Amino acid sequence: MRVILIGCGIAGAALSLTLQRAGISHIVLEQASELSEIGAGLQQSPNSIRVLEYLGLKDELSKIGVPPQAHLFKDYKSGEVYLKTPLMPKVEEFFGAPYYHVHRADLLDILVKAMDPENIRLNSKVVDVAEHENGVEVRLGDGTVEKGDVLIGSDGLHSMVRETFFAPEKPRPSGCVAWRGLVPVKIAQDLGFEQNSYVWMGPHRSAVLYYVRGGDLFNWVGIGPYNDNAKESWSQTGSRDAALKEYEGWNDQIRELIAGTESLFMTNMIDRDPLDRWVTDRVVLMGDAAHAMMPYHAQGAGQSIEDAWVLGRCLEMMEDDIPTALKKYEELRLARANRVLQQSRAAEHLFHMSDPDEIARRNARFAKHQQEDQDGFPAGQRWLYSYDAEKAVMGTDEEWRSLAW
Secondary structure, eight states: OEEEEEOOSHHHHHHHHHHHHHTOEEEEEOOSSSOOOOSOEEEEOHHHHHHHHHTTOHHHHHHHOBOOSEEEEEETTTOOEEEEEEOTTHHHHHHSSOOEEEEHHHHHHHHHHHSOGGGEESSOOEEEEEEETTEEEEEETTSOEEEESEEEEOOOTTOHHHHHHTOOOOOEEEEEEEEEEEEEHHHHHHTTOOSSEEEEEETTEEEEEEEEGGGTEEEEEEEEEOOTTOOSOTTOEEOHHHHHHHTTTSOHHHHHHHHTOSSEEEEEEEEOOOOSOOBOSSEEEOTHHHHOOOSTTSOHHHHHHHHHHHHHHHHHHTTTOHHHHHHHHHHHHHHHHHHHHHHHHHHHHHHSOOOHHHHHHHHHHHHHHHHHSGGGOOHHHHHHHTOOHHHHHHTOOHHHHTOOO
């Protein structure tokens, strides 16, 4: 069996490592001339860290990751904490794997360094893809044709594989813009930010903050209403004055953090509508190509990493029956990923409420969670974090399946 992957972001790199571990012949075609990941912070919870540990990256993760102590959900103006849920070390004790904040570039770097360089080809722009009864073909811009048995669409939000075989619809604008920045650790510490994950909630806007790069940098992302200046690109620069205007009236901690940010970036936030199928007999989607989602539950990269392990293991276990292997992957992954996608959309309203009565009801629910949740973990967190991709493949995940969100 020969597998062709299009795209070497986090999803494609994680799948390449899973296939490499199984000894499955494959090639990853990446159009970029070098592997550099734009963006900034990622929150990686036990469900994805567990897979990365299966891939032998435990030591590398501990070097690049920051283990936060708690999730804090705060009022945008007063800074009052409405809900506090535990993270490290309690998350690792409860779920069996740690929780880390990482820089996206650092995570991609440790994945790529673990890959066999023979399995990746840069400067490989795909111009056409085709599926035949006995195989798949990928045509590159230089006229080269790659042939294989399975085609993996790990080609992201604007997936050619998705649009060719599954759904020609374009990505969905969310109506929101994200601002982001990184500041030196001293600025964050001087402002009083501890080693936590912070979610500040305000009318029509939110801000998420945490340390990355082993604690050397402080990452912040602010999400608010769309404006005409935003494009769909994490490399688009933004104005500090414009960001401060967006967060006028917010707590001084947030405003001073923005004021202390040397380089700001902004992007139009978009996702994809959920699909009801991800596979044909020889073609399959994964990662953002299958389920690009909003960032409110911090699960985009994590769901991609789960996909990688389950898909690679299904191909390993059913190598002689590719269509059955792909259907098994879809059966194990589609409903979960689509659930996370939909819940991530719904969380936008939770974080951006402006009606005082709604806010009061939300905060009352938070207070109830604080008092009643088992070991401090809300039901949604238990459903997300308890998932074990290997147990899912082996059919031994009854305990997780008994949970609800």
